[in-house]
Amino acid sequence: MSKALFKEALKKFPKEQQAALLETIESAETLFPHSERVIAWGMPTLRIGEDNLCHVMGFKNHNSLFPSSGSIASQLKKDLAKFKVSKGTIQFDAELAFPKPLLKKILLARLDQINGSYPKKNGLFIEYYKNGGIKAKGKYKGSQMHAKWEFFRQDGSLMRAGEFNNGKQCGTWVTYDAKGKKVKETKFK
Secondary structure (H helix, E strand, O other): OOHHHHHHHHOOOOHHHHHHHHHHHHHHHHHOOOOEEEEEOOEEEEEEOOEEEEEEEEOOOOEEEEOOOOHHHHHOOOOOOOOEEOOOOEEEOOOOOOOHHHHHHHHHHHHHHHHHOOOOOOOEEEEEOOOOOEEEEEEEEOOEEEEEEEEEOOOOOEEEEEEEEOOEEEEEEEEEOOOOOEEEEEEEO
């Protein structure tokens, strides 16, 4: 999603408030360069894969950061003592961006929650690096790795891919260099 669409979603607010909201989301994007801009729940949102990382929105007398999880506020209660907090929102000054060090702490806690939510009931497993890029992606069958798996570097390049059959590597596994060139093939029975 383009930056223009976020600006469009925030245009009803005074310029200073828009700037504070955009600076907050841009700070989050700097921390998580693999995140994607979307509008979710009617708010500018950063998403990692299918999971919302955070939302921001302006209100009459304040801005709010929504870390997409009600438990973040209680988990970081001490750090958030100077903010007005409810279960799902952290209010901040309408004309100042959310403080970057605290934003980083909140979003890393959210990322830990996202990583901890896998594998899903359908077996899907994704693990993310601290920059929001995918580290590993595959499926589980029960407690065993199963079917196609891919492993990535922090820069997002594919490092290794192959299949598992009930926790054991099978078929041909391919290792790639950072430019995507195949450097090794290993065959498993």
